[in-house]
Amino acid sequence: MKRLLTTAAALVLAGPAFAEGELKVYHWFEYIPQELVDKFTAETGITVTIDTYDSNEAMLASLKAGRMGQYDVAVPGDYMVQIMAGEGLLDTFAPADLPNFGNIAPQWLDVPFDPGRQSSIPYQWGSTSFSVNRDVYQGDIGTLAMIFDPPEELKGKINVLDSQGEVLTLASLYMGIPQCNTDREQLKALSDMLVAAKAHWASFGSDTAKDVLVSGDAAAGMIYNGFSAKARAEGANVEYAYPKEGFVVWMDNVVLLKDAPNRDNALAFMNFLLDPENAAAVTNYAAYTAGVTGVAPFLDAAIAESPENNPPADAPAGSFIEVCDAETQKLYDAIWTNLKK
Amino acid sequence: MAGPGTSGGGGGGGWRPLLVPLLMPTWLTIGIFLVLPVALMAVYSFLTKEFRGGVIWDFTLAAYDQFFVDRGLFGDEPPAIEWTYIAIFWRSIWQAGLATLFCLLVGFPTAWFIATRPASQRGVWLFLITIPYWVNLLIRTVSLKFLIRDNGPLNEGLMALGVLDAPVTLVNTNLAVQLGLFYSYLPFMVLPIYAAVERYNFALSEAAADLYASRWVTLREIVIPVVKPGIVAGCILVFVPSLGAFLAPDLLGGAKTFMIGSLIEEQFKGSLGNWPFGAAASMILMTLVLCALMVYARSASQAAGQGAAR
Known part of the structure; x- marks a missing residue:
């Protein structure tokens, strides 16, 4: 009992000093190598705690359900940065707060989801489409029909992401209709197409x-x-496909959360991740692409030259997932629920 | 309850002043961890959904309306009965009912077998039943998936033995979900029935045999009525968690069709983010379960009354 009290007293006394050396990260699963976290701790003395999530929406739901103020940084995708900013969940910083701010690749500096990069820095970017097992199917896979109107060999053997945004956006691209659409006939057709395609899917x-x-x-x-x-x-x-109808591009970003308990440490962490060597370490682990200049010398050749990271010359441009207004989103929510019922 | 007959008799009255303080922890636990959350859920089910999770404090029946009334994709068609969620509930009840039936068919003989072993061996058998429970449910469910997949040991084994020519696809089917529920909750059926059978007086069976009752009649007229409380407890323990299960449908069923559990989960965790609807669906589910239990309790007490009268 006495020892317990002593420990408790020590913790209380050490509280403020301890808090200076902490960082609470809310991150995707399997997305940062432990060695890099250890390196950050070794360089700064800041201990890092990481909790993980498996979708942008789950992260938002958890933060909105009362976990704001518990985390310093999170790693939302592009459209989610915009949503979180709109919900007032993000804090801002000045470029001068991050000495490595200048390392951000020019095309990722003034992005539509965070103009001028006031709350976020690039983490990694990549694309979402689909892959086909070449032992099973040898034909041309450069079309989204592989998922939505599959050939005989693939029927009943298709996994689809359990993610509303990506599935509905790829389906819209396949049908050649815009995102955040309110056209009744087109949405009805989209819903019918998905329900028919689902008969050929094995799992979400x-x-x-x-x-x-x-x-x-x-x-x-x-x-x-x-x-x-x-x-x-x-x-x-x-083999990963870059389908002719288009595909989803996304960028995950480290954001500074409002009410971050360790704001200075959060900025130190963000600055650390903008260092080319560290950004390259994430890329080598996660096999996506960094949004930072100067990473090339630190990349594993297998990652830098992978077919997944290097679209063929004739591939179309990718599309970001768009943020719809509440009324339009309701329609897409209804299509998704109907698809999964 | 505190009639003169109880308070006046014997030394039990000495405990009475202590009753309230002794029961306080239980009441507090039930109040804080059961009544309060359920009350919160009831209130939330009548609130307005905030865009992308959360609630607005405007009272409305929108969540219940969404559950029962279909107004088409654009919300402007003439209202009709919404079958989507009723179908999800019905499918879940059907799956949970089947799982309960299978657990009973396998669990009763198992419990009987254990209870009729010599007392020294029973501990070992019960121990064997509980061993799987040392492993997390998630891991057991994933392992089951590995066992039954197209190129898993089950299919490969049966093909090697010549029983099958081609693998039978089990993963991502309703059959796999059923298997998962059955496997997950079987011990919940075995243990209460075992407890009941262990107390069964086997002299009753002998007496029945002496009176020329066949084995079937003995089972139906003597054994089952006596161990019925154990059977009922087992059925409730299997049926209720099966109804809300979302691991088995997600992992073994491929998350292709919503069950009640996954439907509710998606409202809070997933992209749909509709808390009032999730709360309403939970309230409807809870009401259904409570009604079923109350009907059972009433019929049980009537049966007990008849038994006493006889």
Whole structure:
């Protein structure tokens, strides 16, 4: 009992000093190498705690359900940065707060989801389309029909991301209709097309998207480009497609959260991640692409030259997922619920 | 309850002043961890959904309306009955009911077998039943998926033995979900039935046999009525968690069709972010379960009354 009290007293006394050396990160699963976290701690003396989530929406729901003030930084995707800023969940900083701010690649500096980069810095970017197991299907895979109107060999062996934004955006691209659409006939057609396609799908799963390809449970699957590269590295004979109808591009960003308990440490962490060597370490781990200049000398050749990271010359431009207004979003929510009922 | 007959008799009255303080922790626990959350849920189910999660404090029936009334994709068609969620509930009840039935069919003989072993061996058998529970449910469910997948040990084994020519696809089917529920909750059926059978006086069976009752009649007229409380407890323990399960449908069923549990989960965690609707669906589910239990309790007490009268 006495020892317990002593410990408690020590903790209380050490409280303020301890808080100076802490950083609370809310991050995606499997997205930062532990060695890099250790390096940050070794350089700064700041201890890092990481909690993980598996979708942008889950992260937003958790923060809105009362976990603001517990985390310093989070890593939302592009459209989610805009949503979080709109909800007032983000704090701002000045470029001068981050000595490495100038390392941000020019095309990622003035982005529509955070003009002038006031609350966020680039983490990694990549694309979402799909991969096909080449042992199962040898034909041309450069079309989203592989998922939405699949050939005989792939029917019943397709995994689809359990993510409303990505599925509905890819489906819209396949049908050649705009996002955040309010045209009744087109939305009805989109819904009908998805319900018909679902008959050929085996499962919905995001964090399992790689494993089902590696295990052979799925012969084709909607997937992020780096995740597909990892599936290939683990022995699956899969090819990542850049379909002719288009694909989703995304950028994950480190954001400074409002009411961050350790704002200075958060800025130190963001600055650390803008160092080319550190950004490259994340890329080498996650197999996506950094949004920082000067990473090339630190990249593993296998990652830098991977087919997943280097679209063919004739690939179309990718599309970011757009943020719809509440009324329009309701329609897409209804299509998704109807699809999964 | 505090009639003169109880308070006047014997030394029990000495405990009475202590009753309230002794029960206080239980009441507090139930109040804080059961009544309060349920009350919160009830209130939230009548609030307005905030765009992208959260609630606005305007009272409305919108969540219940969404559950029961179909106004089309654009919300301007003439109202009709919304079958989507009723179908999800019905499918879940059907799956949970089947799982309960299968657990009973396998669990009762298992419990009987254990209870009729010599007392020294029963501990070992019960121990074997509980061993799987040392492993987290998530891991057991994933392992089951590994076992039954197309190129998993089950299919490969049966093909090697010549029983099958081609693998039977189990993963991502309703059958796999059923298997997962059955496997997850079987011990919840075995243990209460075992407890009831263990107390069963086997002299009753002998007496029945002496009176020329067949084995089937003995089982139906003597054994089952006596161990019925154990059977009912087992059925409730299997049925209720099966109804709300979302691990088995997600992992073994491929998350392709919503079950009640996954539908509710998606309202809070997923992209739909509709808390009032999730709360309303939970309230409807809870009401259904409570009604079923109350109907059972009433019929049980009536049966007990008849038994006493006989």
